Amino acid sequence: QSALTQPASVSGSPGQSITISCTGSSSDVGAYNYVSWYQQHPGKAPKLMIYDVSNRPSGVSNRFSGSKSGNTASLTISGLQAEDEADYYCSSYTRSPTYVFGTGTKVTVL
Amino acid sequence: QVHLVQSGAEVKKPGASVKVSCKASGYTFSRYAMQWVRQAPGQGLEWMAWIDAGNGNTRYPQKFQGRVTITWDTPANTAYMELNSLESEDTAVYYCARNLVGTTFFDYWGQGTLVTVSS
Numbered sequence: 524q525s526a527l528t529q530p531a532s533v534s535g536s537p538g539q540s541i542t543i544s545c546t547g548s549s550s551d552v553g554a555y556n557y558v559s560w561y562q563q564h565p566g567k568a569p570k571l572m573i574y575d576v577s578n579r580p581s582g583v584s585n586r587f588s589g590s591k592s593g594n595t596a597s598l599t600i601s602g603l604q605a606e607d608e609a610d611y612y613c614s615s616y617t618r619s620p621t622y623v624f625g626t627g628t629k630v631t632v633l
Numbered sequence: 634q635v636h637l638v639q640s641g642a643e644v645k646k647p648g649a650s651v652k653v654s655c656k657a658s659g660y661t662f663s664r665y666a667m668q669w670v671r672q673a674p675g676q677g678l679e680w681m682a683w684i685d686a687g688n689g690n691t692r693y694p695q696k697f698q699g700r701v702t703i704t705w706d707t708p709a710n711t712a713y714m715e716l717n718s719l720e721s722e723d724t725a726v727y728y729c730a731r732n733l734v735g736t737t738f739f740d741y742w743g744q745g746t747l748v749t750v751s752s
Contacts, residue, residue, distance in 0.1 A: 524694060524695075526677065555737075557737040557738075559737065559738040559739070561678075561739075568728055568742040568743065568744055568745055569670075569678065569728070569730075569739075569742055570742075571738055571739060571740050574736070574737075574738035574740075575736075575737075575738070580740060612677060612678050614678075614680075614738070614739075616737040619694075620692070621680065621683075621692065621694045622668070622680040622683075622737070623680065624670075624677060624678040624679065624680060625677070626677050627677040627678070
């Protein structure tokens with residue numbers, strides 16, 4: 524099972540919106556609405572930000588939103604803040620059934 | 634309050650085995666599964682294994698089948714991940730993470746355990 528494809532880095536200025544893509548196949552991202560997104564600050568464990576494509580856990584800012592079209596899922600961060608600077612990973616349940624993570628995206632706040 | 638507390642860092646020689654523990658508290662264990670995910674230095678996340686704490690069912694990706702064994706000790710509320718035939722490429726931080734059975738996202742994570750494989 525190959526890792527899902529994410530851009531290596533995305534950057535934006537405070538207050539701007541950015542979008543991170545996560546591309547898989549019909550065996551994973553395209554198969555179900557079971558894509559989740561995790562934020563990871565350096566030296567810390569990942570934190571769940573979005574589940575089932577577009578749902579936010581309690582306590583996660585509504586500046587984070589998710590969507591999916593075909594084999595590509597996306598995470599959008601609006602009103603970018605300094606604290607959003609971190610690595611972001613998508614994850615998908617697969618037909619195997621197993622899980623697969625994305626390659627990861629480093630978000631930089633300029 | 635949910636807590637997943639992992640065992641401490643390990644240093645192992647190539648060819649050896651390592652067993653990492655993850656003690657859970659603060660929730661009804663039988664309703665959840667425990668996942669194991671690793672992260673090599675400077676690299677991304679990699680899913681390794683899954684165990685249903687309610688019935689002990691396990692699942693491994695093909696890459697780790699035969700080399701990874703995960704177990705759940707019900708009286709101790711602790712999950713274990715054992716990795717055999719260690720290679721330098723297994724140097725990584727190993728995380729446990731829980732998910733409600735029937736869902737596909739990991740809502741609480743352990744703090745991570747660094748395993749270093751070096752001769």
